[in-house]
Amino acid sequence: MITYLGRRASHSILSVIGLLTLVFFLTRLTGDPSALYLPLDSTAEARAAFARLNGLDQPIHWQFLGYLRDLLQLDFGESLRQNRSAMQVALEAFPETLKLAVVAITLSTALAILVGSLAAARPGSIFDRVASLVSLAGASAPDFWVAIVGILVFAVGLGVLPTSGTGSWAHWIMPTFVLMLRPFGLLVQVVRGTMLSALASPYIKTARAKGLPRQKIIFGHALRNSLLPVVTVAGDLATSL
Known part of the structure; x- marks a missing residue:
């Protein structure tokens, strides 16, 4: 040791x-x-x-x-x-930075669990294909490039969002989206993979044989047993924000 x-x-x-x-x-x-x-x-x-x-x-x-x-x-x-x-400059910005990171990882994890679970429940469907495509694009897109494009389009071009500051909810939209994109993409893939394994398990087949509702099987049994790797990956991603 x-x-x-x-x-x-x-x-x-x-x-x-x-x-x-x-x-x-x-x-x-x-x-x-x-x-x-x-x-x-x-x-x-x-x-x-x-x-x-x-x-x-x-x-x-x-x-x-x-x-x-x-x-x-x-x-x-x-x-x-x-x-x-x-x-001193870094410490003054740290509280807002921490708040932004917590909001981004919380929203991306919750959204990824929902999207990944629905995609795994219907493998091969249009929703599954679109979710996989969007998640792979989000996981692959560099954060700095997404931020630059967002500033050029929504701040400079359209003028609907500010480029910096924390004065109102509008200041949070663009940085939160940029920080959410990569964790969301990675977590969707993790949730989908673990859910597919869980849904193929014997205890899920037993639950289906008992006639349990589909939603209860997916979110009450399969998802609950699939959250451990999701939480682990989400924790690793939170440290990199």
């Missing part, structure tokens, strides 16, 4: 280091930060001063080592846009 825990811990540490390294170099590939945070007509001297102030004039390997050193000291630096602690 100790060996297993040690191996899992080492794998987790390597994953965290790899993720931090990826984040660092991806942010450097986006271009010159001074072009994003300084006016377009800023002088070369101003850009050089900006780079020197934020340590961007150092070689990339020294920047990376300083980045790791600060992380080990729990120093996450300052937001270049707001000129204050990056941790």
Whole structure:
């Protein structure tokens, strides 16, 4: 057990280091930060001063080592846009982010259970085929791409939804839909697969032989015994939102 825990811990540490390294170099590939945070007509001297102030004039390997050193000291630096602690900015947004994640995973799980159960109850039907197609599309579509398309269509093009903020229910529609799409698609497939296995079980055949109503068989017997893998997958998906 100790060996297993040690191996899992080492794998987790390597994953965290790899993720931090990826984040660092991806942010450097986006271009010159001074072009994003300084006016377009800023002088070369101003850009050089900006780079020197934020340590961007150092070689990339020294920047990376300083980045790791600060992380080990729990120093996450300052937001270049707001000129204050990056941790403070993140903590201020955390309650709304957590609320959005809870709403998204709750709605996607409930909707996926309903759709997946109905699809498994009629395998091969039009509803089953449409549900499978929609769920596969939702599970495959990148979240960031769906968000960009949503902003372009509903915020910029039609002007019916805001692009950001939390002032009213309209602010929740687009981010909730974007976060729901992938979990919904994956969970529909899980629910459908487990329900098909459950509906083919001997105890379901016995329930049918007793003349129990179809709805009670599906939602009262098969679904109840199929929820364990659904809850497990939903928990894993909730941590990734």
